[in-house]
Amino acid sequence: MNCELAKQISLTDLLKKLGYTPTKTTRNDWWYISPLREEKTASFKVNIDKNVFYDHSAGFGGTTLDFVMKYNNCDIKSALELLKDNSFSFHQPIIMSSNIIQEPACKIQAIMPLMHPNLIQYVSKRNLNLKMAETYCKEVHYTLNNKTYYAVGFQNEVGGFELRNKYVKMCIGKKAVTYFNNKSKNIVLYESWSDYISFLTLYPNAEKQYDFLILNSVSMLNNAIIKTPNNYLYKCTNGEVHKNVNVQIRKSVNMYLYKELKYDKIICCFDNDKAGENAFQKVVQTYIGAVDGRKLYENHKDLNDYLLTINRNDLT
Numbered sequence: 001m002n003c004e005l006a007k008q009i010s011l012t013d014l015l016k017k018l019g020y021t022p023t024k025t026t027r028n029d030w031w032y033i034s035p036l037r038e039e040k041t042a043s044f045k046v047n048i049d050k051n052v053f054y055d056h057s058a059g060f061g062g063t064t065l066d067f068v069m070k071y072n073n074c075d076i077k078s079a080l081e082l083l084k085d086n087s088f089s090f091h092q093p094i095i096m097s098s099n100i101i102q103e104p105a106c107k108i109q110a111i112m113p114l115m116h117p118n119l120i121q122y123v124s125k126r127n128l129n130l131k132m133a134e135t136y137c138k139e140v141h142y143t144l145n146n147k148t149y150y151a152v153g154f155q156n157e158v159g160g161f162e163l164r165n166k167y168v169k170m171c172i173g174k175k176a177v178t179y180f181n182n183k184s185k186n187i188v189l190y191e192s193w194s195d196y197i198s199f200l201t202l203y204p205n206a207e208k209q210y211d212f213l214i215l216n217s218v219s220m221l222n223n224a225i226i227k228t229p230n231n232y233l234y235k236c237t238n239g240e241v242h243k244n245v246n247v248q249i250r251k252s253v254n255m256y257l258y259k260e261l262k263y264d265k266i267i268c269c270f271d272n273d274k275a276g277e278n279a280f281q282k283v284v285q286t287y288i289g290a291v292d293g294r295k296l297y298e299n300h301k302d303l304n305d306y307l308l309t310i311n312r313n314d315l316t
Contacts, residue, residue: 001084003076007063009083011046011053014064018071022046034058036070037219037275041169058219059160059175106172108161109148110141119152122165126194127307129201136197142172154178154193154216162193162216171216177224179232180212186265187211187233188293189225189283191218191276195269195303202307211263218270218279226286233287235262261289269293271302 012022012030022030023042034044034055043056054061062070068079114120114134123133133152140153140161151168153161160173178193188210190196196214200207213232215221225233266289270276276294284290297306 001080003065003080006065006068006080006083008051009064011051011064011067012048014067015046037217038273039169043169056170058217059171059173060219106142106144106170108140108142108172111153111161112139112141114139114152116150119150119165122152126198126304127201127310128194128197128304129204132197132200132204132207136193140172154214156216164194175216175220177216177220177232178214182208182211184209184211185263186267187213187263188267188269190214190269191271191279191302192216192304198303198307199269202303202310210267215279218275221279221282226282233261233263233266235260261287264289266290267293269296269303272298272300276302 015021015032015035018035020032020035022032024031028047028049030046030048031042032044032046033039033042034057036044036055036058039057044053045056046053052061052063053067065076065079065083068074068082069076072079072082074082114123114137116139119139120130123130123137136154138153138155138161139150140163141148141150142163143149149165149168151163151165153163153172155161156174156176156178158174158176160171160176163170163172186209188199190199190212191214193214193216196212213225215224224230266283266287268280268283268290270279272294280290280292280294284292297303300306300309
């Protein structure tokens with residue numbers, strides 16, 4: 001098995017063998033509940049003509065080989081071994097590049113203050129403080145397959161936007177985290193912007209008391225704060241490895257470990273599901289100062305789900 005043969009393996013056949021069936025099909029595109037994370041609305045698209053996938057919520061895509069590497073969290077050599085040991089059909093055209101692709105048909109047309117009545121209603125139904133939402137979010141108008149739409153947009157560190165409305169949950173542009181530096185000694189980590197705004201709705205006076213890092217997807221965890229270099233949680237120093245770095249990490253001698261943690265406490269407010277638990281375990285295994293903040297909403301899926309149980313009058 002080589003890379004070119006691996007990229008010819010039918011993605012739809014592979015997904016079927018893994019137990020996934022499409023929730024919607026068109027002539028070229030088959031939509032699936034993402035096999036890479038938990039979700040309720042299908043955002044994982046396979047273009048059957050090109051035999052490539054694109055995960056709209058996570059903001060990345062690629063070939064069959066890219067999928068197997070991501071699905072199994074492995075390198076190319078291991079992915080080729082996995083594919084060699086299974087029986088798949090080879091009827092798709094060769095894809096010449098395994099580079100991550102971007103969705104070409106999606107384009108931003110306008111970015112403006114949040115004001116559309118439907119988006120204001122969407123924010124209100126999530127019990128989010130409108131003033132906070134207007135401060136941190138924009139109204140984004142965009143085209144997708146030559147049709148025009150609008151959504152609440154939350155910008156990340158590289159200019160991409162997380163888009164949300166009653167019907168849409170996707171990212172336009174490159175996927176990345178969002179970081180707010182308030183010069184605090186403590187930082188709070190969230191999976192999504194709605195959890196961040198939910199926190200500010202519950203505790204508006206805490207807006208400048210913490211630093212905040214919104215992952216915009218737990219899939220961003222490794223690249224953002226686990227792998228080196230990590231410029232969000234560390235500050236440059238010529239001194240020794242900081243004491244709050246896990247001892248196993250300290251044993252891995254490389255230049256990036258000669259940094260000092262910015263924070264005394266890292267508070268994780270992830271979802272109460274398998275993905276959220278796995279994310280928390282990764283953080284706590286890496287940083288001794290990590291704290292589980294989910295006790296506040298331990299009987300709810302996430303912070304926004306908890307917020308929805310609170311009477312709006314009690315928030316004013």
